[in-house]
Amino acid sequence: MTGAGLEGIVAGQTAVCSIAGKLIYRGYSIDELSVGADFEEVAYLLLHGELPSYDQLGEFRERLGAAYVLPEPVVELLTKLPSATPFMDVMRTACSVLAHYDADVNDDSRAAEMRKSERLVAQLAIVLATAYRLRTGRALVAADPDAGIAENLLTLIHDRKPDPRAIRALNVSLILYAEHEFNASTFTARTVASTLADLHSAITAAIGALKGPLHGGANERVLEVLEQVGAPANAEQWIRDALANKKRVMGFGHRVYKDGDPRTKILDPWCAELAASTGNQAMEQVAATLERVVRAEKKLPPNADWPSARLYYYLGLPVETYTPLFVVARTTGWCAHVMEQHGDNRLIRPMAEYIGPPERPFVPLERRS
Numbered sequence: 001m002t003g004a005g006l007e008g009i010v011a012g013q014t015a016v017c018s019i020a021g022k023l024i025y026r027g028y029s030i031d032e033l034s035v036g037a038d039f040e041e042v043a044y045l046l047l048h049g050e051l052p053s054y055d056q057l058g059e060f061r062e063r064l065g066a067a068y069v070l071p072e073p074v075v076e077l078l079t080k081l082p083s084a085t086p087f088m089d090v091m092r093t094a095c096s097v098l099a100h101y102d103a104d105v106n107d108d109s110r111a112a113e114m115r116k117s118e119r120l121v122a123q124l125a126i127v128l129a130t131a132y133r134l135r136t137g138r139a140l141v142a143a144d145p146d147a148g149i150a151e152n153l154l155t156l157i158h159d160r161k162p163d164p165r166a167i168r169a170l171n172v173s174l175i176l177y178a179e180h181e182f183n184a185s186t187f188t189a190r191t192v193a194s195t196l197a198d199l200h201s202a203i204t205a206a207i208g209a210l211k212g213p214l215h216g217g218a219n220e221r222v223l224e225v226l227e228q229v230g231a232p233a234n235a236e237q238w239i240r241d242a243l244a245n246k247k248r249v250m251g252f253g254h255r256v257y258k259d260g261d262p263r264t265k266i267l268d269p270w271c272a273e274l275a276a277s278t279g280n281q282a283m284e285q286v287a288a289t290l291e292r293v294v295r296a297e298k299k300l301p302p303n304a305d306w307p308s309a310r311l312y313y314y315l316g317l318p319v320e321t322y323t324p325l326f327v328v329a330r331t332t333g334w335c336a337h338v339m340e341q342h343g344d345n346r347l348i349r350p351m352a353e354y355i356g357p358p359e360r361p362f363v364p365l366e367r368r369s
């Protein structure tokens, strides 16, 4: 019998990403990617396996730009969903429905899967922006086909041209959320793909897995905690009470990284810069106190959701968009894994250790008490 939650189990091979020692995407360190690349370059790298040339990137951006225009029935569906539908559920539903309007819906060739993957990355970003605009009663406006995903998201959510530092910060966050080996949602996508189900089914299932608070849903919970604490003066008492009451503090701990998540080191300076430029230093002080106490008392370092939530807050993004933004980023990694799984497939079907009652005789209904 293996450890609960498949801890420590190597469940397959991948050429997409390694988290052993360093976090690398297809051989490139996130330290370099998060400084030198845009999200689109990283998306291309994950999907195609190599960094794009100048021309390849231009063509990729054009394909993404074309996919910003959602099929009309999908937009109409978004207008009809109940007004309180959580955005993660909107993303999941939209992903599933987008399959029906995809020109390659019945083609599972490698080339068609690549086209579908590229479209889905762009489409899911626009689904989020569209859902947000509808929710806030604003007119739908077209995304700019010449602008990247980060810039379009900020423009469409805020209704104004974003500051270049904000665009860069969101690019960095999307890069760091893009891929992470066999996490729960990616493993879900691969399991679905391993039955030879289609790409949209695998990504729809992955969105469902990402939603949970132990996975992607943690970033929204982090912000709730920081807002609940409020002033820096409350922080020490709040976190000591939470730990005394055995509360799980969102944004801390990781199944694999026991000594620290390499993504936090990259995001922390961004949080400091944006907090300073937006007058949010008090939240940084609260975060520092919570981090100090959780490290000291539980030996738990923060994970990527801890700085990501603050970064999004300082960017003025509404909290209900945080996990959907993770979806937009991770769709690149999920699609890369689905194509890798389909490229060398064997059904994923582990076994369970049975712990139920031993075999016993069937009792007909009329003799059951």
Ligand SMILES: CC(C)(COP(=O)(O)OP(=O)(O)OC[C@H]1O[C@@H](n2cnc3c(N)ncnc32)[C@H](O)[C@@H]1OP(=O)(O)O)[C@@H](O)C(=O)NCCC(=O)NCCS
Binding pocket: 005, 213, 214, 215, 216, 218, 247, 248, 249, 250, 251, 252, 253, 254, 255, 256, 298, 300, 303, 304, 305
């Ligand atoms: C991510 C996570 C699920 C990984 O945990 P895991 O390796 O499966 O570890 P477990 O859930 O088995 O927890 C092991 C112990 O550490 C504690 N622990 C783990 N994360 C904790 C946290 N964030 N806050 C408080 N205690 C925590 C557990 O309570 C448990 O303590 P116990 O042995 O006294 O019961 C876990 O750290 C967590 O729930 N974190 C908060 C959610 C989060 O930020 N998720 C995003 C992950 S990137």
